[in-house]
Amino acid sequence: MLTVVLLSLLAVPPVEVEVFVPLCDNALLQCGRPPAGAPRALETNLYWGAMYGAERFLSRAPGFKMVSREPGPEGAAILRELVLERTAAKGERPVRLRLRAYAGDAIDTALEDFLRAAAGASRADLLVWAGHDRLMDREPPRVAAPPGATPRPVVVLACTSEQYFGPVLKTLGASPIALTRTLMAPEAYLLEALASTVARHGPTEPKAMRTALVEAYARYQRISLRSAGSVFSKLPPSEVALPGAVAPVSRSKP
Template identity: 85%
Template sequence: MLPLVLLSLLAVPPVAAVEVEVFVPLCDNALIECGRAPAGAPRALDTNLYWGAMYGAERFLSRAPGFKVVSREAGPVDSAVLRVLVLERKAAKGERPVRLRLHAYAGDRIDTALEDFLRAAAGASRADLVVWAGHDRLMDRAPPQVESPSVATPRPVVVLACMSEQYFGPVLKTLGASPVALTRTLMAPEAYLLEAMATTVARHGPTEATAMRAALVEAYARYQRISHRSASSVFSTPGPPPSGVAPR
């Protein structure tokens, strides 16, 4: 007969993973300078700056310690979504597992990605955290008209894009979404920031803005090879804690 302590441990249900949904519009040389032609080809998953390059989302995270690819599926024919990648970050002691669902959008369909992201932030997504990682399209155009779902809870959000506090901040406020991390300057929305974000979520939950900012600053300083002070200037200072959205 198994000892009672062991039986009680076996009866404990597994800890639910924190769900993170990430929108990644591929870099498009027609909009911004992405580098050489392959890096800015808006549908080239294997070479694009934001997806298949060294610090692109799929290449970097699929090789990052503790991350495992769960699934990799092509988007529907004629869809703006080229690929959906699901990864899990294994939980260390005292952490929660994190499950990331990344949507790779064709760079020439960035407007669709923007609308889908804002709709998700307004509550269409059930993820614990909704993330944009790519070009700040709102620097180029007016915000799209996105209606909040009638019965939904706006989500906590992170926007890794140039000057997202200025351009995304007012739009997110209108939608009722709760920014956890935004930026103040031009920046590179590369995947080491997604790794740092996932680690913070595992340790502190999806809405701990101070811990999130500290992790993003540290990662940005390390990979950009700049001072902590310079990296700190990139990310917005956290405001009041998000209200109305509790981590699961």
Template identity: 35%
Template sequence: MKTWTVVFGLVLAACGVHASAAPTRVHVFVALADNATQGISPVPAKIGNGDDAESNLYWGASEGFRSIFARSKSWRLEKAEANPTLQILDRRIYRNAAKDCTLVAEAWRGKNIHQCLEAFFNSLRDRKCDLTAFIGHNGLMDEPVAVSVLGAEAPPTDAIILCCVSGSYFKPHLAALKTRPVLTTEQLMYPGAFVLRDALDVWLSKGTLSEIRMSAARAYAANQGISVKAAAGVFSKLE
């Protein structure tokens, strides 16, 4: 328990001061795809090794978080830290000057997805960021994660959860943590980081929940070669 207290402390410290302070702060938790330990449909071995962030489907591959944000003209990498903990293989800090936003992203080992989800929920509980996001396999399908219930006086915070059927699986956790979901999913889906990139852009521009959902739908439709209408059905109608 002491070890995880230290890990959570590092995660929250990386995210920064309370969400009410400028700049806007976002924290992204990425659980690397892992054929060996997660209940996922197997992917090619090179991108399904949860101990290899460099090539992983959700991080270093062409549509993984690191690659998508490296190609973005809006986000500038300010700091990269390899292996900050035993469970985290890569931690990166980005800056979006136009939107006055700092983003911390972490690549968690696939076998540590449970701890990654615990850290995600703890970040929401402690209100260190304006928005907290999760990308990866829906680990709640494999193992439950307990959360504490916050009082009604908790300040507002938002969440984006990109994994299969996150809307129903994460709903009670978000309710307990008094968190507003701004993008969740209703179907089995591919959580490419291009969805987060486009949804974040609308969220940072103070777009509506409908605008955030449709931005995600357009990005998903373009990637999957399906209609925007079909892609919109992948995401929860939260508005």
């Protein structure tokens, strides 16, 4: 009994990752066949129920287990909330993913919720947007965080998110960990790579995150690492280790 109590006290809490997934909507972009772009069709939607959709892919991914799967209220913007946990290997932390499927025709609600969370309304360790870049179509909504809130680290998996989300996140005080520079597919193998990186390196390591996203994108899109690297934003100079660089020798006298 004492051993069980001690183990529970020593248990490492999971890293909490909150993922906002607005379903693909053929009224906003070309999602493919009509079922893939039906904005409230969870089982067939490109971003949720398709082969590389969030629920279908992650619920079958090795090392992930489903904790809960709850429908949203009838007629609400959130159609389903899915909680998955990634089992930690030696030297890793467990990761809990909370994914919210928003109706594609309620993407503006998803956007407001995401930006409000990024400003500090959420207490998750990392926030992720995975879907259409709605800011390509409209002006940013005005959001306000609760007084004293702490802005969160964020990843935005959407087309050219550096250009459209970057300035907005900066005004909110949020910390972008990974953004994109080109058109791209915000598919769930990127969420798998993200979760694995968080388990090994924590939620705020841009270099490790970018490397994992680039490698996953190259593998599943069947393109070169160089081509995949062009999709994701470059690291700031402080995060890039120059080959052969050495620390400068101090010339000051003691």
